[in-house]
Structure formats: structure tokens, C-alpha cells
Amino acid sequence: MNHADIIGILAAVLTTCSFLPQAVKVVRTRETAAISLAMYSMFTAGVTLWLVFGLITRQWTIAVANGVTLVFAVTILVIKLGEGRRSSR
Amino acid sequence: MNHADIIGILAAVLTTCSFLPQAVKVVRTRETAAISLAMYSMFTAGVTLWLVFGLITRQWTIAVANGVTLVFAVTILVIKLGEGRRSSR
Numbered sequence: 001m002n003h004a005d006i007i008g009i010l011a012a013v014l015t016t017c018s019f020l021p022q023a024v025k026v027v028r029t030r031e032t033a034a035i036s037l038a039m040y041s042m043f044t045a046g047v048t049l050w051l052v053f054g055l056i057t058r059q060w061t062i063a064v065a066n067g068v069t070l071v072f073a074v075t076i077l078v079i080k081l082g083e084g085r086r087s088s089r
Numbered sequence: 090m091n092h093a094d095i096i097g098i099l100a101a102v103l104t105t106c107s108f109l110p111q112a113v114k115v116v117r118t119r120e121t122a123a124i125s126l127a128m129y130s131m132f133t134a135g136v137t138l139w140l141v142f143g144l145i146t147r148q149w150t151i152a153v154a155n156g157v158t159l160v161f162a163v164t165i166l167v168i169k170l171g172e173g174r175r176s177s178r
Contacts, residue, residue, distance in 0.1 A: 008142040014135025021127035034123040038110035046103025053097045 012065035019072035032080045040077040047073055101154035108161035115165050121172045129166040136162055 026032055047070045054063030115121055136159045143152030 004142060004145045007138050007145065011135050011138035011142050014131050014138060016135075018128045018131035018135060021131075022125040025125045025128075026123065029123070031123045034115065034118070034120045036111040036114045039107045039114075042103050042107035042110075046100050046105075046107060049096050049100035049103060053093060053100050056093045056096065 008061055012061050016065045016069050019069055019076070023072040023075045026076050026079050030079065030083075032076075032083045035076065035080050037077075037080050040073060040080055044070065044073045044077050097150055101150050105154045105158050108158055108165070112161040112164045115168050119168065119172075121165075121169045124165065124169050126166075126169050129162060129169055133159065133162045133166050 026035065047066050050066040051063055051070060054060065054066060115124065136155050139155040140152055140159060143149065143155060
């Protein structure tokens with residue numbers, strides 16, 4: 001494993017795990033006023049494509065990291081969409 | 090350019106651009122209650138490492154996408170940290 005591999009794995013762990021506290025916060029508080037619907041719509045689509053990219057190119061770090069991130073992103077997006085049904089703001 | 094390249098570029102454009110509406114929303118409203126400080130601390134560190142990974146491995150799609158994302162992430166993080174100074178919540 002070279003330096004680039006180690007940096008890539010550390011980067012993947014950090015960016016992937018970063019969405020866990022955001023998902024937990026949104027699940028617990030149901031507070032999503034500051035969360036951008038446009039962001040999570042685009043982000044969820046993009047992460048889905050990164051997952052496909054990782055699978056196609058057999059770059060498993062990219063595939064696994066984005067598969068996990070997708071779960072967190074969808075969680076946040078669904079709760080944000082739920083807020084939209086309760087309030088038109 | 091093969092299918093994987095096109096999917097990778099589309100994925101990079103979506104995940105990178107997704108942080109723009111979130112950054113704009115936070116800059117305009119200064120509302121960051123629902124934004125997770127833990128997320129943006131870890132995410133900013135991770136995106137910085139992805140940028141380094143892209144540069145080292147000469148994968149310019151990864152380098153450019155994460156360079157741009159870093160600007161948006163730092164913007165959100167700085168405003169979130171500013172909220173912390175105004176309120177201890």
C-alpha cells in the first residue's frame with residue numbers, strides 16, 4: 001500500500017463518516033430548516049453515480065465509500081422532504 | 090472517453106455543485122442550527138485529503154472536483170463556527 005492509497009482511504013473514511021453525525025442530528029431533531037433541499041437532491045444523484053463509477057472501474061474504495069454515503073444522504077433527503085410536506089417554507 | 094469517464098465526470102459535477110446551493114443558503118440566511126459542526130469539520134478534512142489524492146495520482150477529475158468542493162465546505166464551516174461564537178447551543 002503506497003502513500004496515495006493511505007491518503008485515499010483516509011479521505012474516503014472522513015468524507016463518508018462525516019455524513020453520519022449530520023444524519024443522526026436530523027433524525028433526532030427533525031430540524032432541517034438550514035438544510036438545502038437542492039444540495040441533497042443533487043448530492044444523492046451524484047453519490048449514486050460515484051457508486052456506479054467505482055463499481056465499473058473496480059475502484060472499491062470509491063464504491064464502498066459512496067455506497068455508505070448514499071444511505072446517509074437518502075436519510076437526510078427523506079426527512080428534508082418530510083419537512084416540505086409539513087411546511088411550505 | 091468511455092462510459093466510466095462520462096459517469097465519473099457527471100458524478101463529480103453533481104456532488105461538487107451540490108454544495109453551492111447549501112453554501113449560498115447559509116451565506117444568505119446565516120441560519121445554521123440544523124447544520125452539523127461534526128459533519129463539516131470531518132468533511133472539510135476529508136475533501137482536503139481527496140484533493141491531495143487526486144493530485145498525487147494525477148486523477149484531475151477528483152482533484153478539481155474536490156478543490157471546488159473545499160471552497161464551499163470551508164464557507165459553510167466558517168459560518169457554522171461563527172454561530173458557535175454567538176450562541177452556545
